[in-house]
Amino acid sequence: MRFAFIKTALGVAAVGGILAAATPALAQFKTVSEMPPKKELSLTPALGWNSWNTFGCDVSDSLIREMADAMVSSGMKDAGYEYVNIDDCWHGGRDEQGNIQVDPQKFPHGMKALADYVHSKGLKIGIYSDAGNKTCAGYPGSRGYEYQDALQYQAWGIDYLKYDWCNTENLNPIGAYTTMGEALAQLDRPILFSLCEWGDNQPWEWGKEIGHSWRTTGDIYNCWDCEHNHGSWSSLGVLPILDKQMKLRKYAGPGHWNDMDMMEIGNGMTEAQDRSHFTLWAVLNSPLIAGNDLRTMSKTTRDILTNREIIAVNQDKLGIQAMRMLATERLNVFAKPLENGEWAFVFLNRSHSTLDLNHDWEYYPLKDDEFGKRIDFDQEKFTWRDLWKGNKGDTLNPLKVKIPPHDVVVLRLTPKA
Incomplete structure (x- = not known):
């Protein structure tokens, strides 16, 4: 899709001896940035936490310190989570030189001191x-x-930037995101760049050259299957977001990911829905950014968020997003190729009643044309392990299992020796 490119004029400032000036006007800007992002920052999807889903504008120095502490004490850090991200409303104004300031009431010690504290925990700050x-x-x-x-x-020591798309009348998204992307790429400090453009202008087609991930939809809403209308825009539940990902897998890979938004696990859905939510975000290679209160989460929520076998599927270095190989009104089946010839299979019960699954592996050969992967189960045999329950089996026999409403079965298939 072609865009009407705009010109962006930026001010000039010198900080730390570096000229803080924009490149000249971005007329005739192309989708390929002259300063590509540092892809080594996101060879696998980001793992972390964000303040917005639970706290909105109620952010503060003490809250972020407590969340960093909880990320460590809950075992999330050991499971791979590393980013503690402050969303909107941390800002004060700008000083006489135009430098952005923190709100002194919310962050009385300044952002640098807070970043130092988060870093002291072995974590990163966004x-x-x-x-x-x-x-x-x-x-x-x-x-x-x-x-x-x-x-x-x-200067503050930031590691991650979420860059939103509000109040952007007459702005071209490629130009606007490229300007900030190039600014970050020229820094000595690596900063992961998360594009939050809501999917309105197909960021999957151009975001790879600018940042490390891009939102594919509007905001998530804490529900299983709903669309919440806010007037000029809508927020979406788990299933509507899921269904919007099916044609996007070819755009994602190491260093550039489809972002399905922060997770709502532990914020009011059922245990089965939370388990499915986490699984689906993981196998579709979305960044896994928790959005609950880490200080007060239940053991069930913690166990879902720290399931290392599910996280390992998300962090698999092959970096191929799962494909939906079967879709009926009640059942979705997803397959995700992994390193070393392994696969992850997800059986999702979308319905409100228990599903009696009888899956004959040989009846469903798999062919992934987009990535050149395939399985002929009559020729290739696999053992499998259930990543939620720990059960084991093989593909010599049909998979027979009852799946509760809105729940999942997740299997990791390993080639038989």
Whole structure:
């Protein structure tokens, strides 16, 4: 899709001896950035936590410190989670030089001290801004200050930037995101760049050259199968977000991922729905960014978020997103190729009643034309392990199992010796 490219003029500032000036106007800008992102930052999808789903604008220094502590004490850090991300509403104003400031009431010690604390826990810290002149909550955005803000993030010790798309009238998304992407790429400090454009302008077609992940839909809503209308936009439940991913797998891979939004696990859905939610985000290679209160989560929620075998599927270095190989009104079957000839299979019960599954492996050969993968189960034999229950079996026999409503069965298949 072609866009009407715009010109972006940015101010000039010098910070730390580095000229914080934008490149000249972005007329006739192409989708290929002259400063490509540091892909080594995201060879596998990001794992972390974000403040928005539970706390909205109620963010503070003490909250973020407590979440960093909880990420460690809960075992999430040991399971692979590393980013503690502050969403909207941390901002104060800009000083006389245009440098962005934190809200001194919410963050009395400043952002650098908070980043140092998070880093002392062996974790990384993320921050939020917006391509418009104001964020979604009405705080100062980065439009016209991209290079200056990038340098400020570096000075603070930031590791991750979520970049939203509110208040962007008359802005071209490729140009706006490229400007910030190039600003980050020129820093000495590596900062993961998360594009939050909501999928409105097909960021999967151009985001690879700009950042490390891109949102594919509007915001998630804490429900299984719903669409919540907010007037000019809608937020979506787990199944509607899932269904919008099916044609996007070819765009994702090591260093660039389809982002299905922060997770709602532990925020009110059933245990089965939470388990399915986590599984689906994992096998579709979405970043796994928790959105609950880590300090008070139940053992059930913690066990879901720290299932290392599911996380290992998400973090598999082959980096191929699962394909939906079977879709009926009640049952979806997903297959994801893994390293060393292994596979992950997911059987999802979308319905409101228990599903009696009788899956004859030989009846369903698998052919993945997009990535050149296939399985002929009459020729190739596999053992399998259930990644939620620990049961074991093989593909010599049909898989017979009852799947409760909205629940999943997840198997890791290993070639038989």
